[in-house]
Amino acid sequence: MATDFSETTATEAVVQSFSGTRDERLRQILTSLTVHLHDFVRDIEPTQREWEQSIEFLTEVGHMCDNVRQEFILLSDVLGVSMLVDAINNRKPVGATESTVLGPFHMVDSPESELGANIALTGDATCVVRGTVRSVDSSAVPGAVVDVWQADEAGYYDVQQPDLIPDRNLRGLFTADGEGQFWFRTVIPKFYPIPADGPVGRLLSASGRHPYRPAHIHFIGGAEGYSPVTTHLFIESSPYLDDDTVFGVKKSLVRPVLQVDDPELAERYGVPNPFDLIEFDIVLDAIAESAEVGA
Ligand code: BEZ
Ligand code: FE
Numbered sequence: 001m002a003t004d005f006s007e008t009t010a011t012e013a014v015v016q017s018f019s020g021t022r023d024e025r026l027r028q029i030l031t032s033l034t035v036h037l038h039d040f041v042r043d044i045e046p047t048q049r050e051w052e053q054s055i056e057f058l059t060e061v062g063h064m065c066d067n068v069r070q071e072f073i074l075l076s077d078v079l080g081v082s083m084l085v086d087a088i089n090n091r092k093p094v095g096a097t098e099s100t101v102l103g104p105f106h107m108v109d110s111p112e113s114e115l116g117a118n119i120a121l122t123g124d125a126t127c128v129v130r131g132t133v134r135s136v137d138s139s140a141v142p143g144a145v146v147d148v149w150q151a152d153e154a155g156y157y158d159v160q161q162p163d164l165i166p167d168r169n170l171r172g173l174f175t176a177d178g179e180g181q182f183w184f185r186t187v188i189p190k191f192y193p194i195p196a197d198g199p200v201g202r203l204l205s206a207s208g209r210h211p212y213r214p215a216h217i218h219f220i221g222g223a224e225g226y227s228p229v230t231t232h233l234f235i236e237s238s239p240y241l242d243d244d245t246v247f248g249v250k251k252s253l254v255r256p257v258l259q260v261d262d263p264e265l266a267e268r269y270g271v272p273n274p275f276d277l278i279e280f281d282i283v284l285d286a287i288a289e290s291a292e293v294g295a
Helices: 010-017 024-044 048-063 071-078 081-089 199-206 263-269 287-294
Strands: 127-135 145-150 171-175 181-186 216-222 229-235 258-260 275-279 282-284
Touching: 010 024, 048 071, 048 199, 071 081, 071 199, 145 181, 171 181, 216 282, 229 282
Parallel strands: 127 275, 127 282
Antiparallel strands: 127 181, 145 171, 145 216, 216 229, 258 275
16 A cells, blocks of 8 residues: 655654554554654754765764674763663662763673772772762661772773783772771772764764763662662762763762871771772662652
8 A cells, every 4th residue: 555655644654654563662662763753854854965974874883883892882872862761760769879871891890809909900009989888768788799990090991901901900899898888999090081983983073072071980889679879989170070971970979089197097998198088878779669769
């Protein structure tokens, strides 16, 4: 049967073509995609050449993907879609640690580490990061697991420079003590650019945007009976807190680097005195509480 396809009948014709989709959720998604995509095309009225360029761009994004580089995730990140999906899926009770993007550098397992370990395999660890994993009701969560990864003082992750940086540098998997406390020694990371040598980098420069993320340390905190949280702590003095290229900053996650002059404490942590201290508690919501939020 002819559909007599035109600017006015196009959307209904395509929506109708998906009406037999047996999976209800898939049908809902395909219908919404069709409606929004057609609206977008009507809005911008692309020339044939512009549409070809769009297809070429997406093709290039695909060609840039392999097992260490995921250009589609970067595209989703710089369009704010990763953070929007994260926000929709992490509606937490007030007081719980807010989530932010996982990012592409959690691609290897962090090594199990003792509390207090130095996760900097090169350079001097002069910074102590410490915190308590607790529940929204303030009770400590003993034995919580805290996964940590970060860039180094020059802004590089181990996986970005495998010939220069030792494997698993600045990564650690900690188990909090009986009071939910965790602490480790590290270096203060530098802000860094997301990989900008591909089509997403070109999109950023064509739109006058920089590729930088403010200095941060990644965490995943979790414990049985609680929803895990994927988050970062952001260094208060870092540039780009106001214009993170992937929109990952939340004010509640920004922390100062405290300068501590306390020889006894320095000795206890195994760092030279004076030292830098960052405090970052991880507040988890119990699974039942999350269910209530979604109810
Ligand atoms: C990261 O923080 O590791 C990251 C997040 C999104 C894109 C690139 C890097
Ligand atoms: Fe990062």
